[in-house]
Amino acid sequence: MTRKFTRAALAAAAFCLATQAMAQDSDHGEALYTQFCATCHGAEAMGDGPLTDLLTTEVPDLHGLSARNDGVFPxxxxxxxIDGRTGVRAHGGPMPVYGDVFSRNGRGDMDYGSVLETRGKILSLAYYLESIQD
Known part of the structure; x- marks a missing residue:
């Protein structure tokens, strides 16, 4: 039993390190932004994506997050x-509209590795947004 635990612990540690490195890669965060966020927030994160004309909710300018928070990125x-905890509503449902991709809870059948991967995506995206502040 100790060997199984040790292997599992080593595997989890290796995955955490890989996820942490991935989370700090701004290219990964930018790719996630482009894939999941730009349609509403715009390619330059100014709140002017191609779907804004179809929305009933104003899309925020993500470049000014720090400026609107006394110079500190929130x-x-x-x-x-991003993970849906705030209850921000968009498109008639909770934000984000991509379900389990950024959900803090994910699917009921998610294993530990999937949870870590989801958290890595969220952190990558947040780091990217921090990097583009005015």
């Missing part, structure tokens, strides 16, 4: 918005 708030 990292925890951004993470909570």
């Amino acid at each position: 990292m925890l708030e951004v993470i909570h918005i």
Whole structure:
């Protein structure tokens, strides 16, 4: 039993390190932004994506998050918005509209590795948003 635990612990540690490195890669965060966020928030994160004309909710300018927060990037708030904890509504449903991709809870059958991968995506995206502040 100790060997199984040790292997599992080593595997989890290796995955955490890989996920942490991935989370700090701004290219990964930018790719996630382009794939999941730009349609509403725009390619330059100015709130002017191609779907804004179809929305009933104003899309925020993500470049000015720090400026609107006395020069400090609101990292925890951004993470909570991405993972759906804040209850921000868009498109008639909770934000984000991509379901389990950024859900803090994910599917009921998610294994530990999937949870870590989801958290890595959220952190990558948040770091990217922090990097583009005015």
